[in-house]
Amino acid sequence: MPLDAQIESILFWKGEPMKVKKLAETLNVEVGVIEQGLESLAAKLAGRGVGLVRLEDEVSLGTSSESSELIAKLTKEELVKDLGKAGLETLTIILYKGPVKRSDIDYIRGVNSQFILRNLLIRGLIERVTNPSDERTFLYKPTFDLMSYLGVASLKDLPEYDSSIKALEEHLVTQTTNETTE
Amino acid sequence: MPLDAQIESILFWKGEPMKVKKLAETLNVEVGVIEQGLESLAAKLAGRGVGLVRLEDEVSLGTSSESSELIAKLTKEELVKDLGKAGLETLTIILYKGPVKRSDIDYIRGVNSQFILRNLLIRGLIERVTNPSDERTFLYKPTFDLMSYLGVASLKDLPEYDSSIKALEEHLVTQTTNETTE
Amino acid sequence: MEPFKIKTEQFEGPLDLLLNLIEKRKLHINDIALAKVTDDFITHLQQHQEYPMEQSAHFILIASTLLLIKSKSLLPTLELTEEESQSIEDLEKRLKEYQRIKELSVHIQKLFGVAPIYWKNPTKREPIFAPDASMTMDNLYETMKSVLLHLPQKKEKLPEAVVRQVISLEDMIEKLTDRVTSGLRMTFKEFSSEHKAEKVNVIVSFLAMLELVKNGLLKVDQQGTFDDIHMETEGQVGTPRYM
Numbered sequence: 362m363p364l365d366a367q368i369e370s371i372l373f374w375k376g377e378p379m380k381v382k383k384l385a386e387t388l389n390v391e392v393g394v395i396e397q398g399l400e401s402l403a404a405k406l407a408g409r410g411v412g413l414v415r416l417e418d419e420v421s422l423g424t425s426s427e428s429s430e431l432i433a434k435l436t437k438e439e440l441v442k443d444l445g446k447a448g449l450e451t452l453t454i455i456l457y458k459g460p461v462k463r464s465d466i467d468y469i470r471g472v473n474s475q476f477i478l479r480n481l482l483i484r485g486l487i488e489r490v491t492n493p494s495d496e497r498t499f500l501y502k503p504t505f506d507l508m509s510y511l512g513v514a515s516l517k518d519l520p521e522y523d524s525s526i527k528a529l530e531e532h533l534v535t536q537t538t539n540e541t542t543e
Numbered sequence: 544m545p546l547d548a549q550i551e552s553i554l555f556w557k558g559e560p561m562k563v564k565k566l567a568e569t570l571n572v573e574v575g576v577i578e579q580g581l582e583s584l585a586a587k588l589a590g591r592g593v594g595l596v597r598l599e600d601e602v603s604l605g606t607s608s609e610s611s612e613l614i615a616k617l618t619k620e621e622l623v624k625d626l627g628k629a630g631l632e633t634l635t636i637i638l639y640k641g642p643v644k645r646s647d648i649d650y651i652r653g654v655n656s657q658f659i660l661r662n663l664l665i666r667g668l669i670e671r672v673t674n675p676s677d678e679r680t681f682l683y684k685p686t687f688d689l690m691s692y693l694g695v696a697s698l699k700d701l702p703e704y705d706s707s708i709k710a711l712e713e714h715l716v717t718q719t720t721n722e723t724t725e
Numbered sequence: 726m727e728p729f730k731i732k733t734e735q736f737e738g739p740l741d742l743l744l745n746l747i748e749k750r751k752l753h754i755n756d757i758a759l760a761k762v763t764d765d766f767i768t769h770l771q772q773h774q775e776y777p778m779e780q781s782a783h784f785i786l787i788a789s790t791l792l793l794i795k796s797k798s799l800l801p802t803l804e805l806t807e808e809e810s811q812s813i814e815d816l817e818k819r820l821k822e823y824q825r826i827k828e829l830s831v832h833i834q835k836l837f838g839v840a841p842i843y844w845k846n847p848t849k850r851e852p853i854f855a856p857d858a859s860m861t862m863d864n865l866y867e868t869m870k871s872v873l874l875h876l877p878q879k880k881e882k883l884p885e886a887v888v889r890q891v892i893s894l895e896d897m898i899e900k901l902t903d904r905v906t907s908g909l910r911m912t913f914k915e916f917s918s919e920h921k922a923e924k925v926n927v928i929v930s931f932l933a934m935l936e937l938v939k940n941g942l943l944k945v946d947q948q949g950t951f952d953d954i955h956m957e958t959e960g961q962v963g964t965p966r967y968m
Contacts, residue, residue, distance in 0.1 A: 362590075362592070362607070365592075366609075366610075367592060368592065370606040370610035371613065373555075373593045373604070373606055374606050374617065375617070376846075376848070377661070405591070409548050409551060409587070410544070410548035410549060410552030411555045423842035423845075424552045424555060424844075425548070425842070426841070427840075428843075429840040429841050430840070431570075432552065435556070436556075442837060442838035449837075450827070450830055453826050453830035469826060470738060470740065470741075471737075471787070482653055483655060485649075488654070506655070506657075510836075510841055512839065513836070514842070520829075520832040557846060558845050558848045559846070559849060622853055622855035623855065630857070631864065634860070634865075635865050635868040636869075638865060652872070661847055664852060665852055665853070666854070666856075667853055667854035689860075692856050693865075695862075701869075702862065702865075702866040710873050714876045
């Protein structure tokens, strides 16, 4: 059984996002080999009813976005589509800039984002992880459920993703130098 | 999107067997057409990690038989894995507050608990029952096995049961009232 | 310039309001645009006093930077400290970044919930009772205590510095009003030198002064480019209408 098929089996069985590293351990190969397997799997799934969704170091299988109307008819779960202005702004910052500190979100929006972040966390649209460069703070990043709502298989598929990442990073550099005066 | 891909999407999402007739209704075609689509899907899935399983008038997707060893290994791992902080936290809330809605657990923890609940269910630590006051939602409660493992005859035997419940309830009330203003 | 009519719209914060004002006038983000919308911004603040304490603190901080910009445009001789120039520069940068986020958020709005990807429903499995060594009564109780301890606070405490500045704004208006009603002829330099302890007071004095100017309570004249600004009352001075 080829590696891409093995990966497909595991992801199907799991039905949840899985770390690439975990796949490598399970299949007893290097991470690089898994990455190749994932590429090959993605190619084989092209045009099919199921596709590979990637977010940072995790992957998951999901229905292809062409079939969402079909599934929407079958599912009883109603998607809560209302984000509100604050939610929309905050999600945009996290999507195009994440993982991002709360202070950065507050700085860009000019208001305290505590409540809206909590709201988005509870809705499962974002997640909070410990900041690797400062253990006392957190970083906010998108979840697979957010990808699901947006119907994108990768952040790179978001409109203007590449150009905006660059623009925002330039801002961030100037901001970090200013931060010491705050 | 070709019919076989549409069928694949639906069966993938469903996660359990589905009647061929139901597929025909959903896709608004004759049963015979679905049968052709299934044949074509089976052909496309040959040699892959996921295959079509047929049982009388029902079909489902399942991991291919070559991967059964791999899956058995993962299943075992899942059961012995550490619950972790998030798992223990969720379990504690269900023990004290159960039967409890998922949204209440999410509010109390301030994060989404979807995957953790799934793991606790698989491990037989909690069970899911239909919410008597809202049939579309579920309530989570500790299993009998868990109670006897802990040696508690009743939830009231848990340390500081009354005061903890009171604090949780108060929080849930303020949460709900805040919610409407956001 | 005519004060811009602002619809009763819910703004997410001072930057949201400011951006809205600039975009309504079809201006690019720069100091000229900011000076132009300063009055609109202050007007909005006066008409919407219902913002909660913390919110209005953020608004007032931005307002003081705006008034600084406006003052500079009215009085080119006004020397800005490095910190003041920095705060002006910062405001422009933040606005530009916020504007970019707003543009991008249009994409997100269009995508959200339209063609979702669905995950696989969990396949039914017979549960196998598999407890974990961490599941002891002690641990469960400790975990409950920690859960209760970490229940989110209803309101986050307002940073003290912010509160102090808000309060000083009101003080300053009161003091300035007292001074001018006594018909005293004074210069802005004298007035602000009484409070040189804190830079923010200078801004706030300006704010108060400009506010009074706008309400027609004061006449400001500047004799020469490098002269001080003279302030004097024009007839009867009432309490500034800050309600």
